[in-house]
Amino acid sequence: MSERRRPVKRHKNTGTKTYSETVLGGYYDKYVGGLFGKFDNVRVYWEDQITKYTLRPYLKRYLAAVQDRRKVRILDLGCGSGQGYEQLSKIGKRDVSLALKDSFILPAERISLYFGVDISEEMLEKGRENYADKREVVFRKMDLRNGLDERVVGKRPYDIYFSSYAALSHLDYGQARKLVSDIAKHSAPHALLVLDFLGRYSIEWPRYWDAKSEDQKMREYSMSYLYTNGALSEEEPEKFTLRFWTGDEIAGLCEEVRKESGISVRPLEVFDRSVFVGRHVDTREYNKWVKPLRKRVNRLHEDYMRTNLQSLIIDRVPETSIEQLRRFYEKGIFSWNTVIKFTGMRLKGRIYPTEMKGWSKFSPALQQAILNMDRVVDSVLWMSIGDPRANIIEPQLSYSLRNMLNNMQCGMGCGHGLVAILQVRKRK
Ligand SMILES: C[S@@+](CC[C@H](N)C(=O)[O-])C[C@H]1O[C@@H](n2cnc3c(N)ncnc32)[C@H](O)[C@@H]1O
Numbered sequence: 411m412s413e414r415r416r417p418v419k420r421h422k423n424t425g426t427k428t429y430s431e432t433v434l435g436g437y438y439d440k441y442v443g444g445l446f447g448k449f450d451n452v453r454v455y456w457e458d459q460i461t462k463y464t465l466r467p468y469l470k471r472y473l474a475a476v477q478d479r480r481k482v483r484i485l486d487l488g489c490g491s492g493q494g495y496e497q498l499s500k501i502g503k504r505d506v507s508l509a510l511k512d513s514f515i516l517p518a519e520r521i522s523l524y525f526g527v528d529i530s531e532e533m534l535e536k537g538r539e540n541y542a543d544k545r546e547v548v549f550r551k552m553d554l555r556n557g558l559d560e561r562v563v564g565k566r567p568y569d570i571y572f573s574s575y576a577a578l579s580h581l582d583y584g585q586a587r588k589l590v591s592d593i594a595k596h597s598a599p600h601a602l603l604v605l606d607f608l609g610r611y612s613i614e615w616p617r618y619w620d621a622k623s624e625d626q627k628m629r630e631y632s633m634s635y636l637y638t639n640g641a642l643s644e645e646e647p648e649k650f651t652l653r654f655w656t657g658d659e660i661a662g663l664c665e666e667v668r669k670e671s672g673i674s675v676r677p678l679e680v681f682d683r684s685v686f687v688g689r690h691v692d693t694r695e696y697n698k699w700v701k702p703l704r705k706r707v708n709r710l711h712e713d714y715m716r717t718n719l720q721s722l723i724i725d726r727v728p729e730t731s732i733e734q735l736r737r738f739y740e741k742g743i744f745s746w747n748t749v750i751k752f753t754g755m756r757l758k759g760r761i762y763p764t765e766m767k768g769w770s771k772f773s774p775a776l777q778q779a780i781l782n783m784d785r786v787v788d789s790v791l792w793m794s795i796g797d798p799r800a801n802i803i804e805p806q807l808s809y810s811l812r813n814m815l816n817n818m819q820c821g822m823g824c825g826h827g828l829v830a831i832l833q834v835r836k837r838k
Pocket residue numbers: 424429487488489490491492493494527528529530533552553554555573574575576577580
């Protein structure tokens with residue numbers, strides 16, 4: 411907030427060049443995994459999992475209420491190469507099961523149609539290639555800036571209107587409101603909506619935090635993080651304009667849709683995803699002092715690769731005059747650092763969680779994360795095969811940090827992603 415306001419740059423393009431190049435570079439193929447790229451470890455072990463975990467109870471309830479257990483129809487908005495199909499059809503019934511066979515709440519057999527729409531031909535072509543063996547998966551070109559078009563409106567309603575990985579940040583406020591309003595009018599009576607945006611208050615871009623006008627909420631973005639390993643063109647990454655959202659604005663949008671259409675679209679849950687580990691903490695493109703934590707957390711998940719825990723400590727709390735935001739960052743950074751420090755001390759010798767200074771004042775989320783790490787370290791002490799520190803303790807540290815932040819976030823817009831799960835309420 412202390413930075414002087416800069417003139418807002420508007421880019422007329424929609425990122426088409428970036429998306430074509432990322433498809434050609436193989437980033438939209440199926441799972442790759444690892445330290446870099448679209449499917450890096452944070453994407454796979456944090457982002458995908460948190461979305462699935464949060465959606466699970468609502469989807470479960472919806473599916474239980476659908477008459478005769480009929481098959482469901484999904485519309486994926488800004489579907490890219492169809493990863494939404496993967497996400498939705500692979501939500502496990504439980505959190506952990508030691509049984510070999512996993513079971514999903516919305517398996518492929520229960521999907522009658524997955525209709526993916528996107529503006530990019532290359533993305534759609536990649537999707538058709540990825541899902542060539544799935545008859546229920548269909549892709550079509552559609553520009554969502556105009557709302558839902560005639561290939562959707564006038565046809566049967568969908569049960570789930572899904573979006574993922576900030577696809578809807580390509581729309582401005584008015585376009586997003588029209589899209590949600592079109593969905594409310596078209597949808598099944600209790601349909602679920604998943605709206606996926608960029609969060610305005612992420613630590614990646616403090617200079618975007620004090621946006622007031624609609625113009626200032628549409629800001630520059632690039633996908634430079636996918637250009638780091640030379641797989642993409644040598645040219646400067648394309649810059650385009652996206653809208654950065656807050657949780658309050660999503661609630662306001664729902665209210666406007668209700669007034670305009672007479673249909674209630676109720677937020678069931680709004681959550682911040684990827685707090686501290688958004689893609690641009692590594693590039694530092696929009697914040698020069700932010701710690702490159704994503705690659706370090708990615709490293710925690712790598713087999714036989716040990717991480718210097720000190721490198722994960724966050725040493726600066728961002729300044730802001732927004733009180734709720736300041737409190738969130740102070741508490742979040744303190745909690746993050748405390749779990750890491752405890753783990754470091756625990757690895758060196760015996761320290762009990764309750765011996766931590768201030769233990770009784772720690773939040774339940776922080777206490778839970780520390781207790782988890784205490785048990786993890788305890789339970790692997792006897793192991794001598796397969797580097798338990800790199801292969802068990804460090805991934806568990808990442809999961810403990812992930813769950814703690816997920817329990818602390820309040821859907822303000824403090825993560826790279828801001829996701830809203832909404833439900834339509836109207837008579838049949
Ligand atoms: C970050 S990607 C996410 C893709 C996919 N949902 C995923 O999770 O991998 C954003 C997508 O939105 C699409 N998009 C951008 N503007 C659009 C528009 N006006 N209408 C439809 N799709 C659009 C892009 O082509 C791109 O595939």
